[in-house]
Amino acid sequence: xxxxxxxxxxxxxxxxxxxxxxxxxxxxxxxxxxxxxxxxxxxxxxxxxxxxxxxxxxxxxxxxxxxxxxxxxxxxxxxxxxxxxxxxxxxxxxxxxxxxxxxxxxxxxxxxxxxxxxxxxxxxxxxxxxxxxxxxxxxxxxxxxxxxxxxxxxxxxxxxxxxxxxxxxxxxxxxxxxx
Numbered sequence: 612x613x614x615x616x617x618x619x620x621x622x623x624x625x626x627x628x629x630x631x632x633x634x635x636x637x638x639x640x641x642x643x644x645x646x647x648x649x650x651x652x653x654x655x656x657x658x659x660x661x662x663x664x665x666x667x668x669x670x671x672x673x674x675x676x677x678x679x680x681x682x683x684x685x686x687x688x689x690x691x692x693x694x695x696x697x698x699x700x701x702x703x704x705x706x707x708x709x710x711x712x713x714x715x716x717x718x719x720x721x722x723x724x725x726x727x728x729x730x731x732x733x734x735x736x737x738x739x740x741x742x743x744x745x746x747x748x749x750x751x752x753x754x755x756x757x758x759x760x761x762x763x764x765x766x767x768x769x770x771x772x773x774x775x776x777x778x779x780x781x782x783x784x785x786x787x788x789x790x
Contacts, residue, residue: 618663632697651783664715674698685776688725712739720766748773752780753790
């Protein structure tokens with residue numbers, strides 16, 4: 612398994628991974644929605660606001676995670692949101708996602724990112740260090756349909772103090788359907 616950073620020149624295979632994986636687990640409509648989200652993230656997000664990590668096996672992309680900047684108006688800390696995550700359906704349950712997430716979080720820590728938030732299955736993300744957080748402590752860009760899935764992870768030694776002010780995500784995620 613090889614981990615790669617970036618997406619340039621590999622956009623089509625990354626988009627396909629997300630589309631196929633989400634279609635298999637959530638249906639064709641969700642697969643198309645998430646595939647389009649990834650396309651928009653890769654095509655329209657400034658490089659400084661986007662980090663993509665992939666897992667490759669024998670030259671094939673089998674896992675992908677996308678981090679994009681989340682800005683809090685009154686907070687100086689650097690925050691990224693993890694969304695979405697995909698591992699090829701036939702390879703799920705083998706630890707690829709957790710290893711890829713650990714790799715990505717370690718890389719972001721080295722790059723000086725202070726906090727990563729995500730919105731998903733608490734049982735899954737807790738395995739790589741995410742902790743439940745209240746919307747009062749880290750406001751999401753839109754009201755959350757499942758607030759129990761809002762989680763955060765500090766990447767510094769500092770105590771995770773509440774993030775100050777309303778948040779703003781990148782344009783591709785700026786849609787209540789994703790929240």
